[in-house]
Amino acid sequence: MRILTIACSLAALMAASPLAAQTLNVASAGDQNMVDYVKDYLGPMFEKAHPGVKVVSVGTGAGDSGSQKILEKLDAQKSAGASDFDVVVIHQKAAGQMVKDGLLDKYTANVATAKLATGEATRNALGTDVSGYVIPMFQSQTALAYNADMVKSPPSTFAELADWAKKNPKQFGYNGIKGGMSGVSFVAGWVYAFGGDADKLMKGPYDAATKANWDKAFADLKEFNKVATITPGNAGTLDMLNRGEIAIGPVWVDMFYSWQADGKLPPNMKLKLVSPGMPGQPMYYAVAGKSAQKKLAEEFIALATSPQVQADGIVKKFNWYPGIDAANLEGKLDKAAWDKLFTDVTPADLAKNGKVFPIAPYFNDILEGYEKKVSN
């Protein structure tokens, strides 16, 4: 009898709890650090400001595949009453697709902080117009990391890098295109450098015939691969740099700084953003079109894109470049934290050589061209 009572009260409790508390579901594509960012940092802060609200953070996996999973889930729930996710954190490629498919809510007019982010990324996600649907959470950038003890004068262009790799076989390492985005970014940079009109790849319009111009670039890359080391993944490149097995490799700037702060990379490692440039990308905050908690979701994003949170969380804690315009962070951040982010890659470098990824159809052409002409 007592067990029955307990069971009944438990059941009643479970049935009643959704009424008592609101739950905000935040789904993040990306590495574990992004899930932790919401779970350990943003979530508690938001819960404190909104008593009775519970923030649930779920991760859907690293890289574009994580965003793809969110896309599929929202798509599957398109005809359902409400989606499981309220706030989604997604990559550019999927953001464009979701806007086209009508899976996202046009919300930025309701969020005051949207005005603080004015960069190209707030409007254009790999060729798709996303204005009104997204606010960047942060900007990230790839660059070449090198061991300053082993490489005294690092190459400053892709052409110099190719020469350097020939003279120092197996000392350059990257992770191909199937092991994470730092390798993809290197390949995109290679095509920007040797494939002709890079501007057209970043801005469009798309012309299916363009890819024929890349044959030489891919043939050279195939040769280049023979003197390069193929590493297992983004972290694999950093691991090999750490163990001194390779001397140069493309990495994400934020991962680089985090690893260095954790002592997982020697202090003599430095970054170099070679010309004509390598791509970076933002992650976006967006609201699911079928979210039952749109108002709450907007408030959450407003908090997440406020200058103070961007300064403390994004820049200081996680070494990302801020998602809102950097000028808005002035006064919120001490000089040391700011300088640390721009030691090796200066704002001028970033402006000149920090590129975006190619628009989606060219992006796919580059990946498939690589599979066809370089890796098979």
Added chain:
Amino acid sequence: MNLSQRHLGLILIAPGLMLVAALFLYPLCFSLISAFSKDGAFTLEWFAKAFELYSTDIVFTVVIVLASCALTGLAAIVIAGTLTLGENRYIVGTLKAIYRWPLFIPFIVAAQCMRTFLAKNGLMNNTFVSMGLMEPLQAMSFLDWRGIIATFVWKQTPFVALLLAGALASIDRATLEAGRNLGASRPRVLFELALPQVMPTLMVALVLSFVTMLSVLSVPMMVSGSQPTMLTVDMAFRINAYGDYATANALGVITYLISAGAAILYLKRGLSEGAPR
């Protein structure tokens, strides 16, 4: 068996059948249809694409898995043989205590360990260098096809050895002892007397390992770079990078065909000789 009992039997297996239908047959049909059709019409376009982009990887996958099976078989024979015929009880006891451990370690954990163990300046090479067995300059990285094979063999050997040791323990020891009495060496007893009696078990264990290794994504992804790589990685990449399920399914069908070869062997053995299934 009367009618009601037959119905009862059907009802009892219905949950199982439904699980198989929902979780295996339905996705199988779905992926077959997706692999062979475009806008509702029959096409081989996806297979053409799969071969155009991944022909190297298909060969690579088959070679890796076959080589791993061969090495796993050898290692398992050595372990099971030692367990059955070994005469030093300390060696047998120690081996018995530790050989099953990899069974309890998931592939992804094994891959993570191998990733730091087999690297150029990883644990293995550093140990050799510090023991003076090797110069630092001779160190080389095994994080490529060799790393994949090493991980697979390490992970699958205990499984095969477990089945094999069980089978060896259950054969009539009189034949083995007769062989020893007549002066045959232990390896000879193992290979000429014991192994032929447990061949079906060994085959079945290897076929199961073959299919398992064919389906592992984490090991090739984590241990080796992506060129060339195994079909599982390519399938994941088709979906993650392009959202292209059709070609991924075509690669899946190719994997089905490869494992079907192994499955035929398995069924033949299983049905004709009544080996453990």
